[in-house]
Amino acid sequence: MAGRPGTRTAARRRPGHGRAAGAGTALDRAAARARPGRGHRVRNVARAAGRPADGRPAGRRGGGDGRPRLRRRAGRAAGRARGGQVTPTNTILIIDDSPDTIRLLSAMVREQGRVLFATSGAAGLELAKVQRPQLILLDVEMQGMDGFAVNEQIRRDPDLRGSAVIFVTAQSSPEAEIACLDAGAVDFIPKPLNAAVVQARVRTHLRLQAALTALDELANQDGLTGLYNRRYFDRQLAAEFARHRRHQLPLGLALIDVDDFKLFNDRYGHQRGDGCLQEVAEALRDGARRPGELAARYGGEEFVVLLPNTTPDALERYGDWMCRRIGALGIAHPGASAAPHVTCSIGLCALLPGPDDTAEAMLHAADMALYRAKRAGRNRSVMAGPEPQPA
Ligand SMILES: Nc1nc2c(ncn2[C@@H]2O[C@H](COP(=O)(O)OP(=O)(O)OP(=O)(O)O)[C@@H](O)[C@H]2O)c(=O)[nH]1
Known part of the structure; x- marks a missing residue:
């Protein structure tokens, strides 16, 4: 599988390095x-x-099984x-x-x-x-x-x-x-x-x-996908938003929605629908590779990924890459409007949080961008911001 473009290799502290007080007095x-x-x-x-x-924070460790x-x-x-x-x-x-x-x-x-x-x-x-x-x-x-x-x-x-x-x-x-x-x-x-x-x-x-x-x-877990649930995500978003505001770092957020999923359920039944959501969730989990990145199920067929310390450019690359990854799962969806397989639309918001910004407004902006991605034909990611006007 191709690596995610433009991302740094996860910075991992080498074991045996770093000190804590109390040891060796x-x-x-x-x-x-x-x-x-x-x-x-x-x-x-x-x-x-x-x-x-x-x-890495506890509970976010990858690994092999x-x-x-x-x-x-x-x-x-x-x-x-x-x-x-x-x-x-x-x-x-x-x-x-x-x-x-x-x-x-x-x-x-x-x-x-x-x-x-x-x-x-x-x-x-x-x-x-x-x-x-x-x-x-x-x-x-x-x-x-x-x-x-x-x-x-x-x-x-x-x-x-x-x-x-x-x-x-x-x-x-x-x-x-x-x-x-x-x-x-x-x-x-x-x-x-x-x-x-x-x-x-x-x-x-x-x-x-x-x-x-x-x-x-x-x-804190979503029962179907094993991802974090919305409750946990909302808490983490609030904490990360405050931290990014304090240190003046760019925060990235991606809202991901499976395209024409009602049609998928209608055609294949809810059980296959659940399986599809699990596969999408796995792609999102696997794609959240950098320290602090967090993928959660936001509800229904909607997911959200928090990307700490991420510039708008890097966030756009993430959005395009994730769209391609989900398409590449190759889950057949013949009636879908964008492609004959399962695709997703992604709303992105990148923000250097200022004193008047809020996490809720950031989520709303990502939601608006997601709506634009749907309207523009699905299977794409769109960055929040003023809608481009026709020339
Ligand atoms: N199988 C399954 N289906 C779910 C679950 N949660 C929500 N859904 C279904 O997801 C579908 C969402 O449909 P809509 O909101 O109309 O959206 P859509 O068909 O994906 O259309 P667009 O979002 O516009 O591309 C509904 O049919 C829900 O029943 C779930 O946990 N399992």
């Missing part, structure tokens, strides 16, 4: 040394802690939940200013996932943002920023929504326990630490986290 090294016989493991984990997986990405992710999450089996994909972050406690806790939970640690609240927060652990075992009584302050920042950060906090504390009164739970922690582990209790609690919460992740992913 003097205390971290002391903690590793203090762990008889296993110091190297903790040290290695701490080094790995600074390594972004591949520079041919299943839609979202489906693969949901499957993985469900796999983690199934039977409570803990896989190496679980990450547990210990934030504690005592090397002895880190050593002890690491030994207790090391079979339950990849263990990272940080010896201060600030370092722990930075590490958590990069590594997105499922569980954070958070010491309450730390020097500087205490556990409650760290927890508050975790709760406020939308990127850390998927990380559950278990407080670890020597204060075991009912009031202390209630304060931890009221602060939003999922659980509470009392000191002195008991290995069986720690493992049971960690196991339970890893299971719950996996189930929650799977549910969250399903809630």
Whole structure:
């Protein structure tokens, strides 16, 4: 298959490059040394802690088994939940200013996932943002920023929504326990630490986290195509629009509609219609290759693709290329008006968002362009803007 014209190869950070705070401080090294016989493991984990997986946002990773990405992710999450089996994909972050406690806790939970640690609240927060652990075992009584302050920042950060906090504390009164739970922690582990209790609690919460992740992913997925659904797209569009406005970057949007699809359904039936939508969706998913690009089903036979940091020229090339790709699927559609196979019309909008622009207006502009593409004969893409007047 020919590559998409004018696109850059996805910039991927090389594994092992990039650093995060909390790894390799003097205390971290002391903690590793203090762990008889296993110091190297903790040290290695701490080094790995600074390594972004591949520079792409979670959930947008391509890869090889041919299943839609979202489906693969949901499957993985469900796999983690199934039977409570803990896989190496679980990450547990210990934030504690005592090397002895880190050593002890690491030994207790090391079979339950990849263990990272940080010896201060600030370092722990930075590490958590990069590594997105499922569980954070958070010491309450730390020097500087205490556990409650760290927890508050975790709760406020939308990127850390998927990380559950278990407080670890020597204060075991009912009031202390209630304060931890009221602060939003999922659980509470009392000191002195008991290995069986720690493992049971960690196991339970890893299971719950996996189930929650799977549910969250399903809630964002379109059932027929496995693409993201409109709800998720609208959220991402709002976030990307704000980011592009802040950094003054050009944002691209493509609204894609299958041509004469009613006729296709009438001729071949809804089941074949569904199959056709799935094939189109797969072409769109496969075409969203650059980091941050997102394809979603907008409703019915209409799809939408968000293309971050994309100039009008590049967006026009994308539109033409995607029209050709969908035509090249070669799905027979003898009654269609533009060609004897399935085609699509695409409305494009490229925008450097200014203070008065809105995501809704951008979608509306793309919709108007799509309407013009239909009127001009279908099987084409049209850029939003003033309609060319006849000479
Ligand atoms: N099979 C199937 N059909 C769907 C689905 N969602 C919407 N449709 C059908 O898509 C068709 C859309 O028809 P119209 O809105 O008239 O548009 P069109 O026939 O594609 O015509 P143009 O858009 O003008 O090219 C309707 O027949 C819907 O029933 C779906 O999930 N599966």
